[in-house]
Amino acid sequence: MSQPKVPVWVNVALIPFINIMLAFLVSGLVILAIGEDPIEAAGYLIYGAFGYDEGIGYTLYYATNFIFTGLAVSVAFKAGLFNIGGEGQAYIGGLGVGLVCLALDKTMPFYVIAPLAIIGAGVFGAAWAYIPAYLQARRGSHIVITTIMFNFIASSLMVYLIVNWLKEDGRMAPNSRTFEESAWLPYLHDFFLPLGIDIGSSPLNFAFVIALVCCVLVWGLIWHTRWGYQLRTLGTSATAASYAGIDTAKVTIWVMLISGGLAGFVGINEIMGVNHSLLLNFTAGYGFAGIAVSLMGRNHPIGIVLAAILFGALYQGGAELAFELPNITPEIVVVIQGLVILFSGALEHMFKDRIEGFFIRRAVA
């Protein structure tokens, strides 16, 4: 019996659209409840995110983080693993970047530091994912719980390291010293200005390009290599994987290494691209937002880029909104983010089943 098929656009476009609209609708109600006009709010939000060069720059800068964490969550998800530890992996990834920059910025030129810092981000992020991955693969401990625990451990570790070892003497804020410019990732506006293109001054930097490259690499990896084949097999059926002679423990571990590495790349954007020093809490929830991004983006790199831009727009537009309407805090964006996770993740079947049912019935009739 071949089953009647649901048109592709339903799954790829219609259902995510309905979910996000629902999230917006409920957020609109919240805004209404606090006595502001949702339409006006949406106007500020859209203007802030896309209305001017600098705004777009900020949107894409935030999107860079979301691409990294979104990819991180989705790579693991493709292999059937829920990596909820992106936050901690990003944090430790930033440590990797920071250590490389602090060690080399005085002595080495940019083209030596940059690749090493990128490797540092990946290796540190991956290392932080390795332990939960190892424990899941070899000792059967549940990766969701262990990665949550590792988020807390990462945050304590970073406090300890930064406060006790890396903080610059005499500085109040718990930051390392600011890196020399040789360890700064170029801003895109600095890159474009000599070409006669003014894109406004924003933190958007070269990490965005790295993020896009990662998307292509992840896409190729998942759908066009034997490793991708193995991880997709494992993600759909663990028994089929062991039948196929796939070393599931090994796949689990390296998938988590890739996932952790991708999350760690947030450090490139934040530490090397924007803050130019190692500081506390620069991950600011991007790791958790990665869950929403990968859900929205249906675990496909293109979807993830789009979802990341959407979330970047929410962050940037949300700041603009809070700036224009002081009654609204930027936390409204966190509410929207949560609602997106709720509707397109937890409640995905609510509409999906009905809509698909509708199309199946139409196909049958």
Next chain:
Amino acid sequence: MFETLILMLDATLRVSTPLILAALAGLYAERSGIVDIGLEGKILGSAFAAAAGAAVYGSAWIGLCFGILASVGLAMIHGFACITHRGDHIVSGVAINTVVAGLTVTLGLDWFSMGGQTPALSGDARFTDITLPFADALASVPVIGQIYSNLLSGHNILVYLAFAMVPVTYWVIYKTRFGLRLRAVGENPQAVDTAGISVAFIRYRALIICGILCGIAGAYLSTAHNAGFLKDMSAGKGYMALAALIFGKWRPVPVLLACLLFGFLDAVAVRLQGVELPGIGEVPVQAIEVLPYVLTVLLLAGFIGKAVGPKAVGRPYVKERE
């Protein structure tokens, strides 16, 4: 030395109270097969609602009711997603935590214009400490009297409630019809369904209990332990309760012990800040802070015992595949 110990244990009781409540809440949920990573969000939501209610109506009890209502409401959203719509439990929990983190601040700012905080509570708007009978009279009796009057007496009612919930939970889980069904539904929901019992109804009831307990935990934070709501005031307590739940292997008494251990570590960490220990030197507070998480990971990895949860936990109960 003995007095210090008493005071440390006294602090332990205060700090572990929300953990105990939340971990027991998680116990009901997970024993029924629902993973509840949203404990954190429920605590936070209830802390906010309780403080808001107490601030507006000037009564801690009214605040408590608000807190419980908010928390049960969140639990019902979790149920709606996970039970009715077979959603992923983890995703639903993350969603709830995220929404609450944003919503409490947004509403708080609008209602109280204090940057997301609630007004400071005082008087009847807070749960105040209760002195047990004869506590003052016995205070001078060495050891026993000190334990009684300094350690056991002088907590607010929610602390006693939390500890009372442990035997109550034990009784409910192991000695009642509801408990039998609850345990069964977390192990094999099909068996329960074919025995003529509604899986969904049991799970919803478990989540309501979970909501109530988290509600009390949240109200404790904002109206008893503290005097008002602060943004993100749950500060990971929900996750730590989850860790305690696993550490206690989903059984009431071991869970209590795990909570006390974690609470004790917290109380120690507060007091060890910057203190030189003889022979060890200064222990970084962070090292003590992470101990509960590290211990739980070690347990999960099977290095100290083995944690095996209810068999059907986290798996949506699907009767008909469409």
Next chain:
Amino acid sequence: MTNNATPYAIELRDISKRFGAVQANKDICLQVEAGTIHGIIGENGAGKSTLMSIIYGFYEADTGYIEVDSKRVDIRTSQDAIDSGIGMVHQHFMLVENFTVLENVVLGAEGGALLKQGMDAARVELQRLAQEYSLDIDVDAIVEELPVGLQQRVEILKALYRGARILILDEPTGVLTPQEADHLFRILKALKEQGVTVLLITHKLREILASTDNVSVMRQGEMVAHRETAKTDKEELAELMVGKKVRLQVSKEVAAPTETVLSAKNLCFVDGQGVERLKNVSLDLRAGEIVGIAGVSGNGQSELLNVLSGITPMTSGEIQFGDTLINAKAPKNAAQMRDLKMAHVPEDRHKMGLVTGFEAYEAAVLGYHNSDAYNGKVLMNRKVMVDECSRRMAGWDVRPPNPHLKTANFSGGNQQKIVIAREVEQNPDVLLIGQPTRGVDIGAIENIHEQIVKLCVAGKAILLVSVELDEIMALSDRIIVMFDGAIVGELDIKDADERTLGLMMANAYNEELSEQALQEGESA
């Protein structure tokens, strides 16, 4: 109870049920006389379990209604069914494994908000039932520690404890030895004498003929015939079941096996729970023969296949495969075994043989995905995979021949062909085949059987595992019987008959032999 206006205990009227695109039951009508044993037969997937689950309130019918004792009843939940005196023993047991027998029995019938009284009362009642129907059991035993036969007993007790007057048994003998099955049928007879109506679902014609009063036949979701058991026979029922005349025998030459290609010695396997699943299993496979493994499912056959194919590492023992020696110290995983030219058609194609989310061409390289043929330096060569898949689909008559269709969307037989084609086309020396025709419709069965025979003729060594004795007997040259993880007997096909195999499967053959010898000695 009203006096018997009609003698029917239960009547179904126009019951229909659809799961998504599958019409599992269509306009089903059925009348079951009170106090009889009524059989329902049908192939895998005919809709038997679905229908029974509707009676038991587990599923709700889309249309139609049910009458119990001539009164229309509204059964929406299992509780409604229980209230109407219906009990059911499910195909897959519905027991809470880490509960005691007593807890399982009282679950849902606790008799009060507190457990104590209910449990005490149940203890007494279970004792009574045990005596009445010879259903002895230790009520304080933990269910997962009981053998399957006893677990089934718990299910029956559960139903009786709830006062079931109508008892549904869904394929109760699938997990039992013929001798255990006989015991079950004796119990059913006793129940019938007490006035209980029994609905017995199976696809084993033998059991139907031996123990039922009436029989109904289902095919593809429809009820196609009702017969009085006494007035029908095996051939008629088989034909009704599959809708055409079936040839129960495969035409097969006597094998001419040549050299030994695989030889396993003292294989042992202990699972994660510390249970010994394989006990000193030794066997040889020779080129050009089919060796059948018979046994009730769950007696180590799956583990044997998994160990031989490298999916699970053995605990001890060794396998000599061609020039390679494999043992616990030098294990080979499934991929390495494939490299040594071993192919494996797994028992469960959904969970193992295929990845249901993959397109056919992807599933068609499962296990061989690392082979140079499908890979460039870094990327996989999609074109090669698709072309090869198309070619195989044409050769094996897979329908529809679309390499881009999701594997989930092929029918069972076609899925099985995709799996068998994949394994066979690698030209292996040894082929392990588990349950080749499970869930496959009859047309495809013939086809698959022919292909297996062809391979044997082509000189492959084939190990066939099946719970269908008929299949084993039709295909094998040699039959090995497994019980409780060990080999308990081996027969050449010309010495094999159902009775002997049945006794061996229950590990009762040797006892019977010695008993016979004893009797003979006495009489002499």
Next chain:
Amino acid sequence: ADIKPAVVYDQAGKFDKSFNEGVYNGIKRYTADTSIQVREFEPKNEAQVEQGLRRLAKRGYSPIVAVGFSMTSAVEKVAKDFPNIHFSIIDGVIDLPNVQSIVFKEQEGSFLVGALAAMKSTTHTVGFVGGMDIPLIRRFGCGYEQGAKYITADATVIQNMTGSTGAAFNDPTKGSELAKSQFSQGADVVFAAAGGTGIGVYQAAKDSGKLAIGVDSNQNHIQPGTMLTSMVKRVDQAAYNAYEAAQTGTWKPGFMVLGLAEGGVDWALDDNNANLITDDMKAKMKDISAKIVSGDIKVHDYMSDNTCNY
């Protein structure tokens, strides 16, 4: 002149009951006095600090008051890009021609409240609960200790820091636990220099019947009867002055160090704590104040050498 003033609070938000709220009060007062609206911005993360500053600068807001040391690097960057906009940073030091850096001699105010605490203490033990463990907060602690010892030479001063991150300024639960632990060690007056964490300290003091000292703003009203006094740091005044100076054209860049003499720090006496303070104490305080202003009492600044050796 017409000015477009603005303020950027730090991440604790303008209702932290102490530091930011002090600035907020100054701004409220300024708006009430001049009916000039001040544009306020509360950032939620690192990136938004800089973004907010930039946005305000772009729209021509000046002067922009930045609240707190954590804003230093962001202000530095943005000030470089907008040389025509005036920035005033409180508690931070930036050497740029368009930035005014306002810092306080917290040690002097802390000395005063330390002295008062010691006068009030019956156990000769007083406590100090700091927020985040940074030199700035140690400066409070050091001054406090010095003040206490000035009155009672053998006084015990128990010092605890809440933590080592920004969160330490907003953790009342921990504040209350620390206070309780200090009470159990005999302290009967506790000074909290810990932002929002102080709320928990004051609550604990009230619950245990001890005394507490507030910080930054006048916090005497939070727990009347429990609050012995507050070490006021006139950040409100600093903000007020910055706007006022800009309005009158007298705003100038450079460092401003506000001590007791300049009215930048003080101890608070109002109705809420009047009956805790005897006339004798008042007189003594007055005397100490005068001595500090005159230089007879030299209060050690922790940050001058990162030690508390006086």
